[in-house]
Amino acid sequence: MEENFAIDVRGMTKRFGERTVVNDIALQVRAGEIYGFLGPNGSGKTTFIRMLCGLLRADAGSGTVLGFDVIAESEAIKRQVGYMTQRFSFWEDLSIAENLDFVARMYDVKNRAQAVRRSIEQLGLAGRQRQLAGQLSGGWKQRLALAACLIHQPKLLLLDEPTAGVDPKARRDFWEQIHQLAGEGLTFLITTHYMDEAERCHRLAYISYGNLLTHGTVAEVIVHVRLTTWSVRGPGLLGLAAQLRQQPGVQQAVAFGNALHVSGDDAAALEAAIAPFRQAPFEWQRIASGLEDAFIHLMEQSQDNFAPAVAAEPLKK
Amino acid sequence: MKPRQRHPKFSPRRLWGIIVKEFTQMRRDRLTFAMMLGIPLLQLTLFGFAINSDPRHLPAAVLLADQGPQGRTLLYAMQNSTFFDFTRQVRTEVEGRDLLARGQVQFVVNIPENFSRDLLRGDRPAILVEADATDPAATGIALGSLNAVLGGALRNDFKGPLDFLNATASPIDLRVHALYNPESITQFNIVPGLMGVILTMTMIMITGLAITRERERGTMENLLSMPTRPSEVLIGKIVPYILIGYIQVGVILVAARLLFHVPMHGSIPLLLVVALVFIAANLAMGITFSTIAKNQLQAMQMTFFVFLPSILLSGFMFPFRGMPRWAQTVGEFFPLTHFLRIVRGILLKGNGLPDVTRELWPIALFAAVMLTIGVKRYRQTLD
Numbered sequence: 001m002e003e004n005f006a007i008d009v010r011g012m013t014k015r016f017g018e019r020t021v022v023n024d025i026a027l028q029v030r031a032g033e034i035y036g037f038l039g040p041n042g043s044g045k046t047t048f049i050r051m052l053c054g055l056l057r058a059d060a061g062s063g064t065v066l067g068f069d070v071i072a073e074s075e076a077i078k079r080q081v082g083y084m085t086q087r088f089s090f091w092e093d094l095s096i097a098e099n100l101d102f103v104a105r106m107y108d109v110k111n112r113a114q115a116v117r118r119s120i121e122q123l124g125l126a127g128r129q130r131q132l133a134g135q136l137s138g139g140w141k142q143r144l145a146l147a148a149c150l151i152h153q154p155k156l157l158l159l160d161e162p163t164a165g166v167d168p169k170a171r172r173d174f175w176e177q178i179h180q181l182a183g184e185g186l187t188f189l190i191t192t193h194y195m196d197e198a199e200r201c202h203r204l205a206y207i208s209y210g211n212l213l214t215h216g217t218v219a220e221v222i223v224h225v226r227l228t229t230w231s232v233r234g235p236g237l238l239g240l241a242a243q244l245r246q247q248p249g250v251q252q253a254v255a256f257g258n259a260l261h262v263s264g265d266d267a268a269a270l271e272a273a274i275a276p277f278r279q280a281p282f283e284w285q286r287i288a289s290g291l292e293d294a295f296i297h298l299m300e301q302s303q304d305n306f307a308p309a310v311a312a313e314p315l316k317k
Numbered sequence: 318m319k320p321r322q323r324h325p326k327f328s329p330r331r332l333w334g335i336i337v338k339e340f341t342q343m344r345r346d347r348l349t350f351a352m353m354l355g356i357p358l359l360q361l362t363l364f365g366f367a368i369n370s371d372p373r374h375l376p377a378a379v380l381l382a383d384q385g386p387q388g389r390t391l392l393y394a395m396q397n398s399t400f401f402d403f404t405r406q407v408r409t410e411v412e413g414r415d416l417l418a419r420g421q422v423q424f425v426v427n428i429p430e431n432f433s434r435d436l437l438r439g440d441r442p443a444i445l446v447e448a449d450a451t452d453p454a455a456t457g458i459a460l461g462s463l464n465a466v467l468g469g470a471l472r473n474d475f476k477g478p479l480d481f482l483n484a485t486a487s488p489i490d491l492r493v494h495a496l497y498n499p500e501s502i503t504q505f506n507i508v509p510g511l512m513g514v515i516l517t518m519t520m521i522m523i524t525g526l527a528i529t530r531e532r533e534r535g536t537m538e539n540l541l542s543m544p545t546r547p548s549e550v551l552i553g554k555i556v557p558y559i560l561i562g563y564i565q566v567g568v569i570l571v572a573a574r575l576l577f578h579v580p581m582h583g584s585i586p587l588l589l590v591v592a593l594v595f596i597a598a599n600l601a602m603g604i605t606f607s608t609i610a611k612n613q614l615q616a617m618q619m620t621f622f623v624f625l626p627s628i629l630l631s632g633f634m635f636p637f638r639g640m641p642r643w644a645q646t647v648g649e650f651f652p653l654t655h656f657l658r659i660v661r662g663i664l665l666k667g668n669g670l671p672d673v674t675r676e677l678w679p680i681a682l683f684a685a686v687m688l689t690i691g692v693k694r695y696r697q698t699l700d
């Protein structure tokens with residue numbers, strides 16, 4: 001407990017009517033860490049983040065965010081957290097400068113004018129500060145939103161899909177900036193659907209249907225899933241994939257460029273399944289499973305397990 | 318653990334931040350801005366026409382100095398005509414005037430001393446009827462019927478030995494004083510009333526949309542994630558529209574003066590001060606709707622849900638004292654009802670502070686209650 005956690009919550013639960021959207025999730029994020037928060041659409045990522053900053057009332061759960069009680073002290077949390085919403089939520093009929101100025105006023109930022117000017121310069125928008133936010137392209141909106149989240153110098157940033165629809169160059173710049181800020185001591189909780197971004201995080205959590213399925217570093221997550229993967233090259237891979245998927249022991253057969261990745265969580269069964277096909281013209285090779293293989297595996301498993309109520313036991317350490 | 322800072326205090330600086338934001342957005346929203354000017358002009362044109370109605374049971378006071386039976390006979394006849402409803406008895410003319418000024422009665426009927434005696438002598442005694450003609454629609458028909466009503470009553474009474482009196486053209490001398498609006502010009506009543514009607518409609522609507530708009534555009538999530546207090550948001554959203562309200566008041570006053578030549582007997586600065594309370598009451602009502610409505614459409618519907626009964630029951634459409642009792646009771650709850658009395662009182666009757674205060678506190682109370690409900694209802698979370 002004495003480790004310095006920016007986020008340290010447990011038992012977080014949110015129900016909308018009958019549906020449990022976030023189910024008993026525990027999460028610990030160390031100060032200065034970039035923490036990736038992954039999961040398929042509708043798995044409860046946004047809902048969880050909203051509970052952290054007091055935008056949704058949790059049905060159960062306890063813990064601290066930046067040392068403040070996550071349930072009772074959301075006002076104090078709000079003042080030190082920057083929350084970037086999944087959907088652009090700044091005022092489209094205000095200019096870039098006006099939006100930043102408004103945010104700075106709401107947080108009572110010292111030297112407001114200077115802070116706004118600095119923020120605009122960092123954005124590289126000095127020439128367009130009078131442009132209405134609504135007229136910006138999607139990528140620029142994202143950048144404006146990030147700049148606005150940073151203007152009050154928060155200690156923790158909750159970024160909900162900050163790079164959706166952003167071009168690769170801007171994405172790289174964005175991650176560079178994130179790593180630099182983390183180096184300065186900021187903590188990040190970032191949701192994303194991009195595997196390359198997930199791999200750039202210090203640690204990850206993966207949730208599905210509101211359940212935390214796994215967490216840890218990239219390597220830990222992959223190990224944890226205990227998946228065996230074979231790569232196969234040759235002609236007519238499409239037909240081969242269809243045949244392989246029928247075999248017991250094969251859980252995935254996914255095309256990656258000119259190769260097919262075939263995975264299963266029972267190494268012996270998988271080997272038995274592919275045995276009939278291990279002949280010319282196919283070239284087989286056992287490879288390390290990737291993060292994507294692991295996630296797709298988790299996703300499919302949790303779907304299978306979901307039917308009997310909440311049978312998918314969250315994997316806790 | 319760090320020291321606990323629970324509810325941060327109301328911050329005037331944050332409030333100012335919200336006001337600045339709302340002002341900027343308002344300035345950019347040309348269409349709404351144009352509508353806020355267009356609605357008064359449109360309504361002024363439309364309602365420039367008189368609205369006719371046939372009000373009955375108008376409250377009247379009587380100053381009865383006569384001891385004989387004939388005076389009472391006439392009063393019964395007036396009551397039976399269903400136009401007049403004698404609700405009060407006064408002792409002096411001043412008392413009667415006061416009731417008229419406050420709008421408690423529509424008429425004061427003055428039957429002088431020795432009326433019966435003079436009548437029997439054939440001296441043509443005078444009956445004085447003073448009428449609050451602010452709203453000609455209310456008094457016109459009743460006054461028009463008066464000659465026939467009184468004439469008929471006397472003819473019945475004078476059957477037999479007194480029949481000779483019927484020979485004279487009219488045995489009494491009926492004097493009618495139409496106070497406040499002697500020429501009975503309907504516009505004099507309607508145009509000042511429009512000020513209240515227009516403010517009610519536009520002020521409720523514009524703030525009604527204020528919070529639902531944030532919610533629909535998704536900016537609410539952002540606003541809520543910042544350390545703002547509900548009172549800051551609500552008041553910050555009200556203040557800029559007060560300016561719009563004053564622009565409308567200005568437009569209507571200028572039109573009233575230049576187009577409709579409405580007399581302005583009272584103090585205009587007083588009217589402007591009172592208007593502030595009324596504007597605030599409507600804005601507070603709108604903002605409260607805004608916290609209840611799920612979307613902008615619902616906010617609009619709620620606006621009309623209040624607006625229609627307001628104009629129907631406030632005394633704008635129909636003379637207030639001519640409405641059934643239940644309608645009057647309901648009407649008392651609307652700020653518009655009280656504001657109409659104030660604005661007509663100040664402009665047409667030259668009412669001063671004491672008369673105005675009587676009608677002002679219900680409006681102020683309404684504003685306070687509405688704002689409190691709004692702050693209570695304002696959800697600080699998304700669920």
Ligand SMILES: Nc1ncnc2c1ncn2[C@@H]1O[C@H](COP(=O)(O)OP(=O)(O)OP(=O)(O)O)[C@@H](O)[C@H]1O
Nearest residue numbers: 016021039040041042043044045046047048086700
């Ligand atoms: N206000 C709400 N009322 C009812 N259900 C809701 C509400 N908000 C979210 N949900 C439901 O909760 C579930 C989780 O939604 P959430 O937005 O948290 O998912 P997510 O992981 O952020 O998905 P995505 O990757 O698509 O952004 C969804 O099934 C959604 O339909």
Ligand SMILES: [Mg+2]
Nearest residue numbers: 045046086160
């Ligand atoms: Mg989401």
